[in-house]
Amino acid sequence: MPEIILGSPPQIQTVQRANALWTILHDDPRFAFQGRAVSVANEQDDAAKLAISLSRLQGYASCHFVKRPNAQGFSDAYQAAGLNPQIWEQYWGRDSAQTQSHAFLQDFQVPEGLTLKTVTHATSDETILKICEMSLEAGVLPVPGSVMRGEGPKGLFSYVEATDGQIVATGGAFMAYHEDSPRADEAFWGMLATHEAWRGKRLAGWVGAQLIEDMAEKFGARGFSSGVKPDNPSSQAMCSRLGVGPSEYVYVGAVDPAAFGDASVTR
Ligand SMILES: CC(C)(COP(=O)(O)OP(=O)(O)OC[C@H]1O[C@@H](n2cnc3c(N)ncnc32)[C@H](O)[C@@H]1OP(=O)(O)O)[C@@H](O)C(=O)NCCC(=O)NCCS
Secondary structure, three states: OOOOOOOOHHHHHHHHHHHHHHHHHOOOOOEEEOOOOEEEOOOOOOHHHHHHHHHHHHOEEEEEEEEHHHHHHHHHHHHHOOOEEEEEEEEEEOHHHHHHHHHHHHHOOOOOOEEEEEOOOOOOHHHHHHHHHHHHHOOOOOOOHHHHOOOOOOEEEEEEEEOOOOEEEEEEEEOOOOOOOOOOOEEEEEEEEEOHHHOOOOHHHHHHHHHHHHHHHHHOOOEEEEEEOOOOHHHHHHHHHOOOEOOOEEEEEEEOHHHHOOOOOOO
């Protein structure tokens, strides 16, 4: 089956390179992967240097779980290397994610005509293309079709479909950390996007909460984190509502301007 990767040309190149790199690095606990970019899993020896190398190879990389006061040191090192730093709040939750998502689902009334589905091997290319298009329109870079279908890191990709086949909300979660690392039971969760016409109906909450329940059941995920920009109040509210809230950590991304200019890899 041909691979499906959508995005701008630099985004596509980053995702292709990242997936190729992951076949080489997947057994190294220093790194994390959520289907779009290989990153440094946490603050560790040479973390900034590793992120710089990954960014040069892929066009973009970040370091996860950086304590906020240490972010400046990473940014300075990136800038000295000619890369642009990009900081994301790392929203994070363990017990709170499971209890609040469970409570959300108990309370949620499924809107008539909408169905929540998970991508499987049987999902058609046409549906995957529609998922990618909707996600990109919302400013969220989708993972490749093969990763959605479960051929990459362990994880799930879900979507809400209307009776006419329109995709109205999407999201995914992946066991991003090595099984020998202290974050072995943690997932990168999010990539949530709701079609503009369908926002404010708690659809992202539905997708996100169900992903948390399913990742816990299928893969034993106990922690969930996601990158949220300080200027994205809807994402902040939605994540916090599901028990994935502000933490002492940030992701410090390094963008290669030769690949992306000032653009962002995702929202
Ligand atoms: C963020 C996004 C996915 C939210 O989708 P949505 O389906 O409208 O969200 P929900 O309706 O499930 O909202 C969840 C909660 O956030 C709250 N919320 C939504 N938009 C909000 C806003 N602009 N300001 C404050 N709170 C907001 C809702 O009230 C709801 O809380 P409640 O359940 O207590 O009422 C959607 O706005 C989107 O696609 N944005 C662009 C892409 C993006 O930023 N994705 C997240 C980055 S990973």
